[in-house]
Amino acid sequence: MTHIALNAVHKTYGGGAQVIRDVDLDIGAGEFCVFLGPSGCGKSTLLRMIAGLEAITAGELHIGGVHMNDVPPAHREVAMVFQNYALYPHMSLYENMAFGLRQAKVENLEIERRVQEAAKILQINHLLDRLPKALSGGQRQRVAIGRAIVRKPKVFLFDEPLSNLDAALRVHMRTEIARLHHEFNSASAVYVTHDQTEAMALADKIVLLRAGEDMLVHGSVAQIGSPMDLYHRPRDLFVAGFLGSPRMNFLPATVQASGPAGVTLQLDGRADGELLRLAPGIVAPATGSRVTLGIRPEHLLPGEADGSAAITRRVRQVEHFGEYSYVYLDGPEGEEDLIAKVIGHSPARPGDNETFTIPSTQCHLFDATGFALPRVQA
Amino acid sequence: MADIAMSQSKPLTRSVIWTLALGWLAVTLLPLAFVVFTSLKSQQDTFDSPVWALPSHVDWSHYADILHSGFFTYLRNSLFVVGLSVTLIIIVSAMAAYALARLKFRLNKPLFALIVAGMIVPLHITLVPIYLMTKAFGVYDSPFALIGPYVATSLPVSIFILTEFMRQIPRELEEAAELDGCGPFTIFRKLFLPLSGPGIATVAIYNGIALWNEFIFAYVLTSSPGNRTLPLALWDFQGEYSSNIPAMLAVVTLTSLPLIVAYAFGQERIVKGMMAGSLKG
Numbered sequence: 293m294t295h296i297a298l299n300a301v302h303k304t305y306g307g308g309a310q311v312i313r314d315v316d317l318d319i320g321a322g323e324f325c326v327f328l329g330p331s332g333c334g335k336s337t338l339l340r341m342i343a344g345l346e347a348i349t350a351g352e353l354h355i356g357g358v359h360m361n362d363v364p365p366a367h368r369e370v371a372m373v374f375q376n377y378a379l380y381p382h383m384s385l386y387e388n389m390a391f392g393l394r395q396a397k398v399e400n401l402e403i404e405r406r407v408q409e410a411a412k413i414l415q416i417n418h419l420l421d422r423l424p425k426a427l428s429g430g431q432r433q434r435v436a437i438g439r440a441i442v443r444k445p446k447v448f449l450f451d452e453p454l455s456n457l458d459a460a461l462r463v464h465m466r467t468e469i470a471r472l473h474h475e476f477n478s479a480s481a482v483y484v485t486h487d488q489t490e491a492m493a494l495a496d497k498i499v500l501l502r503a504g505e506d507m508l509v510h511g512s513v514a515q516i517g518s519p520m521d522l523y524h525r526p527r528d529l530f531v532a533g534f535l536g537s538p539r540m541n542f543l544p545a546t547v548q549a550s551g552p553a554g555v556t557l558q559l560d561g562r563a564d565g566e567l568l569r570l571a572p573g574i575v576a577p578a579t580g581s582r583v584t585l586g587i588r589p590e591h592l593l594p595g596e597a598d599g600s601a602a603i604t605r606r607v608r609q610v611e612h613f614g615e616y617s618y619v620y621l622d623g624p625e626g627e628e629d630l631i632a633k634v635i636g637h638s639p640a641r642p643g644d645n646e647t648f649t650i651p652s653t654q655c656h657l658f659d660a661t662g663f664a665l666p667r668v669q670a
Numbered sequence: 671m672a673d674i675a676m677s678q679s680k681p682l683t684r685s686v687i688w689t690l691a692l693g694w695l696a697v698t699l700l701p702l703a704f705v706v707f708t709s710l711k712s713q714q715d716t717f718d719s720p721v722w723a724l725p726s727h728v729d730w731s732h733y734a735d736i737l738h739s740g741f742f743t744y745l746r747n748s749l750f751v752v753g754l755s756v757t758l759i760i761i762v763s764a765m766a767a768y769a770l771a772r773l774k775f776r777l778n779k780p781l782f783a784l785i786v787a788g789m790i791v792p793l794h795i796t797l798v799p800i801y802l803m804t805k806a807f808g809v810y811d812s813p814f815a816l817i818g819p820y821v822a823t824s825l826p827v828s829i830f831i832l833t834e835f836m837r838q839i840p841r842e843l844e845e846a847a848e849l850d851g852c853g854p855f856t857i858f859r860k861l862f863l864p865l866s867g868p869g870i871a872t873v874a875i876y877n878g879i880a881l882w883n884e885f886i887f888a889y890v891l892t893s894s895p896g897n898r899t900l901p902l903a904l905w906d907f908q909g910e911y912s913s914n915i916p917a918m919l920a921v922v923t924l925t926s927l928p929l930i931v932a933y934a935f936g937q938e939r940i941v942k943g944m945m946a947g948s949l950k951g
Contacts, residue, residue, distance in 0.1 A: 345845050366851035378842035382864045391860075392850035439846075 294356040294369075294446035294480050295321050296342065301351030303337055311337050314511040315351070317499060319480055324473050326491040327484045329501035330534070334512060335484045336451055338501070342482060343372050343449050356446060366395075371440035372449040376456060377432045379424040379439075385411075386420040389439045396443075403442075410438040413472070430461045437472065448476075450483040454490065462490075470494055488535055492519045500531055529662040532586050538618065540656070541592070541630045543585040543603075550576040554652070557585060559603070560625070568601040571652035575666045577659065586656035589618070592632035592648040594640075604647040605630060607640045619646065702926075709733070709919035716915050732920040736907065740895055741924060744903035749928075751813050751899055752881045755820040759828050759877050760870055762821065767832030767866075768858045772844060782833065788826035796823075797890055804891050815891040816899070820881050828873045835869030836862055882929060900925045 296319040303312035311334040319325045327335035340346040342353065344365035353360045360368055371392075379388050386407055393403045411417035414434040424432055433453060440448055450469070454462045470493070473481055485491055491498050500514040500522060501507075514534075515527040526532035532540045545557035548567065555576060557568045568585070577583055596602045605621035608629055617638035621630040632648050640646050657665040708716060709732060711725040719726060769775075770782045800819050801810075809815045839862060847857045863870075885901040892898045895906055907921045 343845075343849065345848065365845075365849045370849065372846070372849050374842045374846060376840065376842055378840065378846040380843060380846075380861065391847075395851035395856070443850075 295319065295354075296325075296447060296480060296482070297352075297354040298338075298342075299352045299354075301338075301341065301353065302349045303334065303341060303346065304349045310508065312341070312349075312512050313507055315513055317513070317516065319482065319497065322478055322480055324470075324481045324483065324494055324496045326495035326498050327482065327501060328488060328491040328498050328534075329486070329514075330503050331486065333501040333503035333507065335486075335501050338512075339372075339449055339451055339482055339484045342368075342447070343370055344368050345372075368447075369445050370447040370449055371443045371445035372451065373433075373436045373440050373453045375452040377424070377436040379432060379435055381424055384421055384423060385416065385427075385435050385438075388424065388435055389420075389442050392439065392443050406442040406444075407438075410441040413441070413475070414438050414468075429457050430465060433457065433465055434468075437469070441472070441476070446479055448473075448479055448481040450481065452484055452486070454485075455487070466490055466493055488537065492523070492535075495519050498522050500534060502530060506530060525664070525667070526586075526656065527664055529584060529586070529658050532656055532658070532664070536588055538589050538631045538633070540586045540588050541623075542627070543587070543630075544627075545583055545585050547577050547579050547581050547583055550579050552576075555657070557583065559585075566603065568603070568650065570601055570650075570655055570657075573652055573667055574655070574657050577657065577665055582660040583665070584658040584662070585650075586658060587650055587654060589631040589633035591651060591654035592630070593651065594619075594632070594634055594638070594646065594648055596647045597649045597651075601650045601652065602647050603650060604645055607642050607644045607646050609642055610638055610640050612637060621646065621648075705919045705922050705926075709916050709923050711916050713914055713916055729916070732914070732917040733924070735917065736920055736924060739907075739910075741903060741921075743896055744898060744900045745928070747813050747898060748882060748900040751816045751820065752878060755817050755824070755881055756874050756878050758817070758821045759824045760874060763825055763828035763832050763873060764863060764866065764870060765858065766825070766829045767836050768854075768862050770829065770833045771836035771839075772862075773854060782829075785826050785829050789830065793823060793886065797886065800887070801890055810891060811893045811897050813892075813897055813899075815897075816884075816887055819887050819891070820884065823887075824877045824881070828877060831873055831876075832866060832869050835866055835872075839865050878932075879929065 296317075298315050298317040301312060301315040301317075302310065304310045311332075315338065317325075327338055329335050337346055341348050342355070344360070344363060348361050355368055355370070379385075380391065383391065389407045389410060390403045393406065398406075407420070408417065411420055414437060416431060416434050416438065419427065419431060419435075424435065427435070433456075436453070453469070454465050457465060469483075473479075473494075483490075483494060496518065497516065498519055499516050501512050502510060502514045506514075515522055515531045517525075522531055523535050526535065526540075529542065533542070544560040545568070546560070547555060548558045549556040552572060554572050555570045555574065557570065559566045559568060607619055607621060609620040611618040611620075614637075616636065617634045617640075619632040619634055619638050619640050621632065623629045634640075659665055704722065707724055710728050710730070711719070712727070712729040712731075715726050715729070766785070770778060770785075796819075804810045804815045804818075809818075843861060843865075844857055847861050852860065883901055884899075885905075888899045888902050889905065892902065895902075898906065904918075904921055904925060908918065
């Protein structure tokens with residue numbers, strides 16, 4: 293059982309460009325950890341530092357309690373699945389899978405046994421004599437996973453392994469990877485993706501990373517937690533906006549009143565001062581302070597419920613998907629439209645004024661610096 | 671309108687292409703045909719018949735004379751010198767190319783630039799120093815005298831071609847091999863060498879042809895017929911058969927024959943290698 297620990301890890305390239313800043317992270321034994329974030333946030337770099345393919349500029353990496361900063365990749369007992377498969381094009385699938393074992397001087401009989409076993413699990417045992425070029429994308433990805441499995445590593449590293457596959461195959465391979473992780477659950481897995489669906493579906497733990505200026509100010513890690521933690525309890529506006537599709541709606545507002553009875557907000561952009569009264573549940577912000585109200589599209593409920601806050605907006609567009617509809621509403625001035633996800637077929641039509649209830653329990657409040665105001669423990 | 675223009679221009683384009691192709695075929699084939707046909711004429715026949723006439727009867731006597739007067743020694747020397755030189759060029763240039771394409775070390779780029787700059791050094795200014803060095807090493811007038819200069823002068827272009835070729839090999843393959851436990855030398859031997867096949871073929875063909883026909887080093891660094899290569903056979907036989915045109919052309923035919931046979935057997939590989947070189951380089 294292998295535990296991975298990163299302590300105050302930094303990565304700066306030769307020219308002085310910092311891509312990773314101050315990462316503290318513990319990945320438990322057998323845990324499936326997903327690095328998620330926008331392009332350029334350094335998620336692949338962080339994975340490659342664990343693999344030993346990138347040097348760590350500062351900080352410490354321990355795998356299984358052993359200090360690994362200067363240990364060569366081959367001695368870290370990790371196996372990696374690359375985005376473009378990285379299969380050796382001149383070797384048969386058998387040789388591709390056996391190559392690492394041959395380098396480790398494993399006996400031929402044992403190599404044969406392990407390759408056949410992995411091929412059976414991945415259902416590629418009839419393809420072992422072929423060259424990689426004779427395979428489809430999905431089959432190549434299986435071989436790449438097989439190559440990792442046969443080495444019986446303590447840590448599996450996946451670098452956007454599904455991004456070259458079509459949508460249907462991606463879903464299929466995602467479930468395969470989840471199944472394999474359960475079969476080999478003594479090994480930890482670190483998985484890089486920019487696809488939040490993959491992250492939510494696979495992860496025991498998500499590490500959401502920041503990019504650019506935010507990274508330099510606040511550090512690389514935006515939030516670490518279970519998928520549901522990040523989804524329901526985002527730490528700041530970035531996390532709230534990154535997870536969820538369509539993304540969370542944000543309504544800038546000023547606190548009009550705040551007390552044990554709840555919070556009253558005056559939304560921006562309305563001369564008549566549209567007021568929202570939220571029931572208690574969130575730590576009360578100071579009266580007069582600037583806040584941002586966050587509400588996910590699926591939590592905007594059509595119609596007006598007694599005693600609940602509600603907003604009325606002009607409908608700009610409606611998209612029907614059968615199972616649900618997206619209703620696009622006029623957003624705050626200069627901001628993006630608000631989106632409501634309505635179950636089933638929404639009767640709303642462009643140009644109509646529609647009222648949506650905002651349940652207080654589903655609201656998120658962020659202070660002027662963008663950090664979430666904590667919820668009151670019940 | 672565009673379709674009509676296309677359909678009208680197509681036969682015209684095709685006939686222009688055919689005319690140019692046939693013209694080029696004539697330019698390359700006619701001299702060769704002239705050499706072969708004339709080499710099969712008797713000396714009398716050469717004087718009596720028009721230049722482009724076929725032999726009135728096939729006369730192999732010139733070939734027999736040449737083969738009995740030391741031709742095989744020249745051939746053996748050429749095969750030895752070119753074979754060993756090309757092998758060394760491939761080994762050294764492939765290893766250098768791998769280091770320059772992939773390994774991180776100080777002065778990597780300046781070193782590559784220096785090697786590439788070696789391509790612009792005129793061969794002839796190196797002749798005297800190389801002649802003196804060859805004398806000093808005691809290998810003057812032996813096939814070994816040619817191997818050093820041949821390898822050295824061929825390395826810049828070979829390293830250039832192979833470095834560019836190896837830069838195209840995806841870095842992930844190297845990283846996968848690193849994770850599989852390979853060091854730089856194993857990565858080179860088991861990954862880069864087999865994957866650089868087309869590039870190595872280009873280097874082998876390019877240098878093989880150039881060295882097979884190389885004259886000036888062979889002329890300066892060897893003196894006795896027992897140590898000379900095929901281009902010198904032409905030179906030496908020229909003195910012997912200067913008035914015997916069919917015999918001279920028989921020497922030309924025999925000298926070109928190994929390359930023509932090699933091309934006939936390896937045509938597909940050669941064209942692929944050249945194309946790969948042209949695209950990657």
